[in-house]
Amino acid sequence: xxxxxxxxxxxxxxxxxxxxxxxxxxxxxxxxxxxxxxxxxxxxxxxxxxxxxxxxxxxxxxxxxxxxxxxxxxxxxxxxxxxxxxxxxxxxxxxxxxxxxxxxxxxxxxxxxxxxxxxxxxxxxxxxxxxxxxxxxxxxxxxxxxxxxxxxxxxxxxxxxxxxxxxxxxxxxxxxxxxxxxxxxxxxxxxxxxxxxxxxxxxxxxxxxxxxxxxxxxxxxxxxxxxxxxxxxxxxxxxxxxxxxxxxxxxxxxxxxxxxxxxxxxxxxxxxxxxxxxxxxxxxxxxxx
Numbered sequence: 001x002x003x004x005x006x007x008x009x010x011x012x013x014x015x016x017x018x019x020x021x022x023x024x025x026x027x028x029x030x031x032x033x034x035x036x037x038x039x040x041x042x043x044x045x046x047x048x049x050x051x052x053x054x055x056x057x058x059x060x061x062x063x064x065x066x067x068x069x070x071x072x073x074x075x076x077x078x079x080x081x082x083x084x085x086x087x088x089x090x091x092x093x094x095x096x097x098x099x100x101x102x103x104x105x106x107x108x109x110x111x112x113x114x115x116x117x118x119x120x121x122x123x124x125x126x127x128x129x130x131x132x133x134x135x136x137x138x139x140x141x142x143x144x145x146x147x148x149x150x151x152x153x154x155x156x157x158x159x160x161x162x163x164x165x166x167x168x169x170x171x172x173x174x175x176x177x178x179x180x181x182x183x184x185x186x187x188x189x190x191x192x193x194x195x196x197x198x199x200x201x202x203x204x205x206x207x208x209x210x211x212x213x214x215x216x217x218x219x220x221x222x223x224x225x226x227x228x229x230x231x232x233x234x235x236x237x238x239x240x241x242x243x244x245x246x247x248x249x250x251x252x253x254x255x256x257x258x259x260x261x262x263x264x265x266x267x268x269x270x271x272x273x274x275x276x277x278x279x280x281x282x283x284x285x286x287x288x289x
Contacts, residue, residue, distance in 0.1 A: 003030075008037055015045045088156070092164045097144055100135045100169060107131050108176045112183060121184045126235065128180070129204040132173040133227040137211035137220045139165050140278070144220060158282040159275050170208060177204070202263040207231055209270035216277050 007030045013019050014027045031037055111127035138144050140162050181197045207227045214223030234257050237250035256262070 004034065004037070007031075007034070008040060011037060011041050015041060088160060088164045089168060092161065092168060095145060096165055096168060097138050100138060101172065104131050104135050104173060104176060108180060112180050115180075115184060116187050119188055121188065124177075124180050124184065125200045125203075126231075128173070128177050128200045129207045129231055130228060131176070132170065132204045133207040133211040133231070134224050135169045135173060136166070136208040137215045137224040137227065139169055139212065139215070141215060141220065158278050162275065162278050166212075173204070173208075174201075177201070198260070202260040202267075203231070203257060205267040206263040206270075209267040209274065213270045213274040213277070216274055 007027055010019060010023060010027055014024060019027065031041060107127060108124075108131055111124050115121055115123040177200060178197060181200070207230070210230070211223045211227040214226055234253065237253050
C-alpha cells in the first residue's frame with residue numbers, strides 16, 4: 001500500500017478526531033499538497049455531521065468506523081473484484097447481529113438431535129426454514145444495525161451491503177443445513193443427502209426472502225412472526241380434524257409448499273423487490289445529502 005493510500009484510509013479517523021497526535025500531524029502534512037485527499041476529507045467531515053445530527057448524544061465508537069470503511073479505497077476504485085468482495089464481506093461480519101450465529105446453530109443442533117432420536121428428518125425440514133427466516137429478518141435496518149446511519153452515508157451502495165449480509169447469513173444457514181443433511185444420511189439409512197437438502201431448501205429460500213422484504217416495510221419482529229405463521233399453517237392444515245373442515249384450502253396450501261419451482265420463483269421476485277426498495281431508499285437519502 002502506497003503512502004497516499006495509507007493516508008486516504010486514515011481520513012475517516014482524522015475527521016472523527018480519533019487519530020493520535022503523530023498520525024494527525026502526518027495526515028495534516030499530506031493534506032497540504034493533495035487535492036484528492038482534501039476532497040475525501042470534506043466528504044468524511046460531512047458524514048460526521050450527518051451522524052451527529054442523527055445521534056447527537058453519543059459519537060459512533062471507533063470500531064464501527066473500522067468495519068464500515070475497511071479497505072474503502074479498494075471498494076470504490078476499479079480493482080480486483082474478488083478482493084473487493086472479500087473485503088466487503090469481512091467488513092459486514094461484525095455488523096450483523098451477533099446472536100444470529102449462535103442462535104441459528106443452537107436451534108439447528110436441537111432440531112438435529114430431536115430428528116435423530118425420533119428418527120424423523122421432517123423435524124429438520126420444519127426447523128431449518130424458521131431458523132433462516134429469523135436470521136434474514138434481523139439482517140438489515142436501523143433497529144438491527146449499530147452503524148446504520150454511518151453506512152447510509154458511505155459511498156458503498158446499500159444494495160451491495162445488503163447482498164453481502166445475505167451471502168454471509170444465508171450461506172451460514174446453508175452450511176448448517178448441509179451438515180444436518182449429511183448427518184441424517186449417515187445416521188438414518190435410506191436418506192440421501194441431495195433429496196433431504198433440496199426438499200428443505202426451497203421453503204427456506206421463500207421464507208427468508210419474505211422475512212427480508214417484510215422487515216423493510218415493517219419491523220423485524222412482525223416480519224418474522226408473519227413468516228412463522230405461514231410456515232406453521234403448513235402443518236396445521238395437515239391435522240386430520242382440520243382437513244375435514246377446509247379440505248380444498250388445505251390441499252392447495254400443501255401443494256403450494258411442495259411446488260419447488262414456484263417457491264424459487266417467488267423467492268427471486270421477493271428478493272428483487274427487497275433490493276429495489278433498498279436501492280430506492282439509498283437513492284433518496286443520497287439526493288437529500
